[in-house]
Each structure stands twice: as C-alpha cells, then as structure tokens.
Amino acid sequence: MSDNGVIFKATKDGLIIIMNKELEFDEIYNEINKKLISAGNFFKGASLGVKYRGRKLSEEEIKIICELMTQKTETTISSFEEETNNLGFNTDIKEENTIKENGFIKYDMRKETYSNDIKSILHSREEEGITKFYRGTVRSGQLISYDGNIVILGDVNPGAEIQAGGNIIVMGWLRGTVHAGMYGNDKAIVASLSLQPVQLRIANIITRPPDEQKYESPSVPEIAFVKDNMIFIESFLPQK
Amino acid sequence: MGEVIVITSGKGGVGKTTTTANVGVGLAMRNKKVALVDADIGLRNLDLVLGLENRIVFDLVDVVEGRCKLRNALVKDKRFDGLYLLPAAQTRDKTAVKPEQMIKLCNDLRKEFDFVLIDCPAGIEQGFNNAVVAADRAIVVTTPEVSAVRDADRVIGLLEAKELRNPRLLINRIRNDMVRRGEMMSIEDVKDILAVDIIGIVPDDEKIVISTNRGEPVITDGKSLAGQAYNNIARRILGEDVPLLDLEGHDEGFMLKLKKFLGIKN
Ligand SMILES: Nc1ncnc2c1ncn2[C@@H]1O[C@H](COP(=O)(O)OP(=O)(O)OP(=O)(O)O)[C@@H](O)[C@H]1O
Ligand SMILES: [Mg+2]
Numbered sequence: 001m002s003d004n005g006v007i008f009k010a011t012k013d014g015l016i017i018i019m020n021k022e023l024e025f026d027e028i029y030n031e032i033n034k035k036l037i038s039a040g041n042f043f044k045g046a047s048l049g050v051k052y053r054g055r056k057l058s059e060e061e062i063k064i065i066c067e068l069m070t071q072k073t074e075t076t077i078s079s080f081e082e083e084t085n086n087l088g089f090n091t092d093i094k095e096e097n098t099i100k101e102n103g104f105i106k107y108d109m110r111k112e113t114y115s116n117d118i119k120s121i122l123h124s125r126e127e128e129g130i131t132k133f134y135r136g137t138v139r140s141g142q143l144i145s146y147d148g149n150i151v152i153l154g155d156v157n158p159g160a161e162i163q164a165g166g167n168i169i170v171m172g173w174l175r176g177t178v179h180a181g182m183y184g185n186d187k188a189i190v191a192s193l194s195l196q197p198v199q200l201r202i203a204n205i206i207t208r209p210p211d212e213q214k215y216e217s218p219s220v221p222e223i224a225f226v227k228d229n230m231i232f233i234e235s236f237l238p239q240k
Numbered sequence: 241m242g243e244v245i246v247i248t249s250g251k252g253g254v255g256k257t258t259t260t261a262n263v264g265v266g267l268a269m270r271n272k273k274v275a276l277v278d279a280d281i282g283l284r285n286l287d288l289v290l291g292l293e294n295r296i297v298f299d300l301v302d303v304v305e306g307r308c309k310l311r312n313a314l315v316k317d318k319r320f321d322g323l324y325l326l327p328a329a330q331t332r333d334k335t336a337v338k339p340e341q342m343i344k345l346c347n348d349l350r351k352e353f354d355f356v357l358i359d360c361p362a363g364i365e366q367g368f369n370n371a372v373v374a375a376d377r378a379i380v381v382t383t384p385e386v387s388a389v390r391d392a393d394r395v396i397g398l399l400e401a402k403e404l405r406n407p408r409l410l411i412n413r414i415r416n417d418m419v420r421r422g423e424m425m426s427i428e429d430v431k432d433i434l435a436v437d438i439i440g441i442v443p444d445d446e447k448i449v450i451s452t453n454r455g456e457p458v459i460t461d462g463k464s465l466a467g468q469a470y471n472n473i474a475r476r477i478l479g480e481d482v483p484l485l486d487l488e489g490h491d492e493g494f495m496l497k498l499k500k501f502l503g504i505k506n
Binding site for chain 2: 206
C-alpha cells in the first residue's frame with residue numbers, strides 16, 4: 001500500500017499526506033480518493049489539520065483535494081499546508097536509543113501481567129471499523145498496510161510488516177514487525193495465537209523483546225494493549 | 241572527512257555481509273566512528289548478523305525519501321560505542337534508491353563518521369551501482385572457487401571502469417587441508433589470476449555460522465581464527481602493516497591427527 005504513491009499518516013495534530021513526487025496530479029487525486037473511501041468514516045466529524053509533503057501542490061490542486069476530502073469524509077479541513085518538519089512524529093531527541101526515540105517511546109518487551117481485570121480494559125477499546133482480511137503466510141519483505149483493522153489468517157514471519165490504523169489480529173504465529181494504531185490511536189490492540197514479534201508498536205509506543213532471553217514458543221494466545229503509556233501483554237483466554 | 245569503503249563480490253553468498261559486520265566492529269573497537277550501510281534493499285541481513293533487527297524503526301529508503309532524518313534511522317550498536325547501522329528497507333527493492341541519492345547519503349555520513357562501510361548486494365545491476373557509486377575504496381570478497389574468482393574478476397573490471405582503482409582482495413573460507421591436498425585454490429592461485437593486493441584471508445570457520453545465528457560478530461571472539469583474521473583486516477585498513485595469518489598448524493585435521501598420534505583423547 002505504501003507503493004501506490006500516496007500515504008496517509010495521522011499525528012496528534014491531524015493528518016499528513018505523503019505523495020510520491022513521480023506521480024501526476026490525476027493519479028494523486030485518484031489515490032487520495034481511494035484512501036478516503038477505504039478509510040470509511042475514520043475521520044468523520046473531525047476538524048482536520050492537513051499537511052502534505054513529497055510533492056508540491058498548486059493552489060488550484062490544494063483546492064481540489066480539500067473539496068474531495070470534505071465531501072468524502074464529512075470533516076472540516078481547518079488547514080492545508082505543506083509540511084516543513086521531516087517527520088510526522090516528534091523528532092527532537094538528543095540521543096539514539098534513549099527511551100524516547102523518533103517520537104516512539106521504547107521499552108523492552110517483557111510479558112508481565114497487568115493486574116487489573118483484562119476484560120474491563122478491553123471493553124473500553126474501539127473494536128469497530130473496516131477490516132481487511134488476509135489469507136496465507138505474510139513473508140519477509142511483505143508489507144500489509146491498511147487504514148482500518150487487519151486480520152491475518154496465517155502466520156507473520158520475521159521480516160514481514162503489518163501496519164494498521166486500527167487493530168491487528170493474527171490467527172497464527174506473529175514473528176514479524178507490527179504497528180497497530182499507526183495514526184496515533186493508542187486504543188488499538190494486537191492479538192495473536194503466538195505473540196513473538198521482532199518489534200511491536202501501538203500508536204507511538206514501541207517495544208521489542210529483551211536481547212538476553214529468547215522466548216520458548218508460548219502456547220497461549222496473547223493480546224497486547226496500551227495502558228499508562230506502556231504496552232502490556234496478556235493471555236486473552238479465560239483463566240481456567 | 242570519513243572514508244567510504246564498499247564491500248562487494250559479484251557472486252552471492254561469499255561473505256560480504258559477514259565481512260562488513262566484522263570489519264565494522266574491528267574498526268569501532270579501535271575507537272573509530274563507523275557507519276555500516278546495508279545496501280541490499282529487499283534482502284537485508286546486516287541487522288541480523290549484528291543482532292540489531294529488533295531496534296530498527298526507520299531505514300535507508302525512509303531517509304532518501306525524506307520520511308525521517310538520517311540521524312533517526314541510524315541504529316546504535318548495543319555493544320560498541322561509535323558503531324551504527326543504517327538498515328536496508330525490507331519491503332522495497334533496489335529501484336527504490338537512485339545513485340544520486342546514495343551519493344548524497346554517503347556525503348552526509350562522511351561528515352559524521354571516520355568510516356562508512358557499504359554492504360553491497362550480489363550481482364552487477366542497480367544494487368551494485370548504488371553501492372559503489374559513492375565509494376572511495378573497494379574490498380572485493382571472494383572464496384577460493386573458480387566461479388567466485390571469475391565473478392570477482394568481472395567486478396574488479398567494473399570497479400576500474402568506475403575509476404575505483406586498486407580494490408583490495410579478501411579471500412574468505414580458505415581451508416588449508418583442502419589446499420594442501422590440491423583440492424582448493426591456494427592464496428597464490430587466486431592472487432595470480434586477479435592481480436590485486438590482498439587485504440586479508442579468512443579461514444573457513446564454523447564459529448562464523450554460530451556467531452551469525454546469534455547476532456554476535458565472530459571478531460568479538462578473540463580466540464577464533466576467523467576473529468583474528470578480521471582483526472588483522474581492520475588494522476590493515478587503518479594502515480598498519482600486519483602479516484597475513486598463518487593458517488598452518490591451526491588446521492583442525494592436523495591437530496586431531498597429532499593428538500591421536502600422541503595418544504591424547506579429547
Ligand atoms: N569464513 C567463513 N566460514 C564459514 N562460514 C562462512 C564464512 N564466511 C561466511 N560464511 C557463511 O556463509 C554464508 C554467506 O555469508 P554472507 O551472508 O556474509 O555472504 P554475502 O556475500 O553477504 O551473501 P549475499 O550475496 O547473499 O549478500 C553465511 O551463512 C555465513 O555464515
Ligand atoms: Mg549479504
């Protein structure tokens with residue numbers, strides 16, 4: 001999806017549209033249109049500040065895109081301007097590999113149990129929205145990206161990447177890199193029959209397994225979610 | 241201003257990535273600031289050999305396409321200060337980068353680092369061109385096999401055509417027992433054909449396989465012969481005059497025979 005020339009990225013301040021500079025305006029327009037349709041009512045009702053980069057747009061072109069967006073998403077566009085900063089994420093970090101890196105908050109992933117009742121946490125989550133289903137093994141080098149939820153009926157191998165605006169469910173082994181809530185939604189969750197990602201991100205929080213230990217294959221399905229700005233991982237089967 | 245060195249080979253699987261990782265660590269151990277660039281877009285490996293895969297957030301293509309700053313894509317090594325990896329994108333291909341972008345990238349890195357080592361993909365197409373375009377020096381890796389030497393010869397010719405003269409040769413996976421039996425080309429044989437200076441020889445060493453799987457470059461194992469070989473190569477890159485490793489005597493088959501002869505049990 002990142003190959004078709006237009007990428008939407010949401011930040012806490014609004015939306016960034018990243019365009020491939022090789023594309024003609026017609027193609028850009030079509031891609032944005034497609035994205036908006038597939039986003040459904042994702043943006044509905046919001047007042048959206050939009051930034052763009054990757055390609056220059058004339059005033060005329062900006063007007064056309066604004067109209068398209070207002071019409072397709074029922075949002076008001078509060079601003080539409082070229083982005084000057086390089087990144088959608090906050091990049092003012094002094095040192096690499098500190099806790100906060102590239103706008104991501106980093107943790108080593110430890111499968112600690114969160115003491116509160118998991119049900120109550122999950123009930124507060126957004127569980128609706130459009131969903132993409134994928135059947136088969138997602139292999140190294142493959143990227144599946146979708147603005148809504150993603151369900152993989154198969155395994156996700158190391159080197160594969162799954163990015164969703166919403167939740168990610170893997171009905172198989174999850175051993176690649178996943179990013180749920182990629183536009184900043186920290187209510188998003190990741191669930192898998194065997195959760196052993198290279199890296200797991202939810203919104204702007206990023207975790208990875210600690211270097212020292214290798215997990216033996218866990219036999220229980222697990223779910224990852226954000227609580228207090230931290231990613232927790234728990235079994236989601238009822239305790240027997 | 242730092243120096244950009246490309247590690248290339250023509251033939252695949254002869255040890256470019258292993259060499260890049262180990263030489264990089266060797267230079268960093270000598271207090272140099274080193275950036276390792278994985279130019280094998282779509283088939284990235286260097287992060288695995290260094291054990292840094294789970295730290296990657298952005299990659300080379302993100303940088304050239306302006307999605308992040310160079311500084312933010314560089315992954316700091318977990319063991320050695322001054323060692324950084326610029327990972328390749330895994331979900332893209334070689335056409336995602338243009339030679340001009342590579343030149344700009346390397347010039348930016350040159351300002352920050354003493355050495356920029358580029359892990360070249362196999363082949364002589366666009367990936368190769370991107371990897372060599374910004375290089376000041378080249379190390380050509382080969383194994384003592386006719387096909388690898390043939391491809392090395394081809395690559396040396398291409399490098400010369402690109403004004404990258406005097407590439408250095410690294411002969412990898414030498415097995416002395418086989419050389420002695422006349423079943424493998426010797427260092428002299430390879431040198432006669434390719435007629436370039438040798439930067440080092442690295443023995444075939446199963447420790448490399450183990451260390452690659454663990455994500456810990458073999459050079460950190462000072463006792464291993466391959467580790468010593470890579471240390472010597474790092475020193476030679478820094479201009480030291482180090483004699484080639486003497487592989488005789490370390491030969492396992494020979495040691496085993498000697499032990500048996502003396503009646504020592506393992
Ligand atoms: N001296 C050695 N002794 C034993 N095994 C080695 C040695 N050098 C390399 N290998 C093994 O050979 C394989 C290929 O090495 P490496 O990945 O470094 O090659 P490459 O040239 O980068 O390959 P590619 O062309 O696919 O990028 C690896 O499995 C590595 O562990
Ligand atoms: Mg390689």
